[in-house]
Amino acid sequence: MTCKELTERVMAFRDRELPLSTRLSLQFHAAMCPCCRNLLTSYDTLVEMSAELADVQVPDELAREFDDMILTAMRPPT
Amino acid sequence: MATALPQRYLHPVAQLLSGSLVERLRRRDRAAFTELCHSHRDRLYAIALSVLRDREEARDALQDTLTSAWRSIDQLQDDTALGAWLGRIVLNHARMRLRSRRRKPMELVDDFETWFSADGHRASDPPVWPRADDAIDRARFANRLGELAAGLPEELHVVWALADVQHLSMQEIVDLTGLHLANVKTRLHRARLLLRERLGAEIGRPA
Numbered sequence: 001m002t003c004k005e006l007t008e009r010v011m012a013f014r015d016r017e018l019p020l021s022t023r024l025s026l027q028f029h030a031a032m033c034p035c036c037r038n039l040l041t042s043y044d045t046l047v048e049m050s051a052e053l054a055d056v057q058v059p060d061e062l063a064r065e066f067d068d069m070i071l072t073a074m075r076p077p078t
Numbered sequence: 079m080a081t082a083l084p085q086r087y088l089h090p091v092a093q094l095l096s097g098s099l100v101e102r103l104r105r106r107d108r109a110a111f112t113e114l115c116h117s118h119r120d121r122l123y124a125i126a127l128s129v130l131r132d133r134e135e136a137r138d139a140l141q142d143t144l145t146s147a148w149r150s151i152d153q154l155q156d157d158t159a160l161g162a163w164l165g166r167i168v169l170n171h172a173r174m175r176l177r178s179r180r181r182k183p184m185e186l187v188d189d190f191e192t193w194f195s196a197d198g199h200r201a202s203d204p205p206v207w208p209r210a211d212d213a214i215d216r217a218r219f220a221n222r223l224g225e226l227a228a229g230l231p232e233e234l235h236v237v238w239a240l241a242d243v244q245h246l247s248m249q250e251i252v253d254l255t256g257l258h259l260a261n262v263k264t265r266l267h268r269a270r271l272l273l274r275e276r277l278g279a280e281i282g283r284p285a
């Protein structure tokens with residue numbers, strides 16, 4: 001497996017969607033290649049970091065005006 | 079959900095009383111619409127915000143969504159999945175706003191092929207990321223990640239935001255975007271690789 005082939009398969013590897021033989025050759029390549037080891041760990045870090053961007057709460061202000069927004073939506077078009 | 083008897087066998091008053099939410103909506107029942115909006119509020123706002131990353135714009139996209147939903151309510155079918163229907167509307171509005179936004183000059187380009195030499199090996203060593211357990215300023219990096227993501231091509235950005243920020247399942251994203259599953263996965267992977275490369279160039283150290 002080349003670096004390029006590994007790069008194309010990182011997501012499938014993470015999601016455990018690769019057949020065993022491909023999985024093994026990927027792991028073998030990564031063991032030999034610092035570049036690709038770096039890719040595997042940073043890919044995970046990136047995915048974790050992205051989840052931190054989620055804003056879980058609806059702002060109070062929006063919650064307060066939400067009924068007005070619904071009324072606005074139901075108003076006939078002008 | 080569905081009533082036991084087909085609607086035409088019920089007395090009109092019984093029909094009115096027995097109506098499912100979809101039926102009530104198709105009759106333009108304002109209380110039903112209000113109920114619908116409230117039960118989907120948080121999810122719709124979250125989708126808009128994950129795509130737009132701006133509270134004001136997400137709020138406006140939500141207003142557009144409610145307005146479009148009320149106006150197109152006649153198109154609902156008995157078996158309409160309301161959550162998916164509203165989700166598609168909000169995603170469309172969020173995408174329209176995203177497209178109309180002035181693009182950043184440093185748009186991330188999909189230069190995947192150029193990272194490798196002809197034999198498939200890395201042309202140059204990419205920067206090494208700090209380890210996840212290093213004492214790194216994660217909040218700052220995450221913030222920068224959000225900024226970089228805004229420079230992704232729109233079709234990659236949307237899938238990335240829904241999957242990695244909003245944590246929707248692959249099937250939900252397929253339903254919302256109308257893309258094939260394989261396509262969703264490819265886009266998500268491309269987006270991640272681009273972001274990783276770009277953020278790595280800023281926070282990593284040379285290999």
Ligand SMILES: [Zn+2]
Nearest residue numbers: 003033035036
């Ligand atoms: Zn490699």
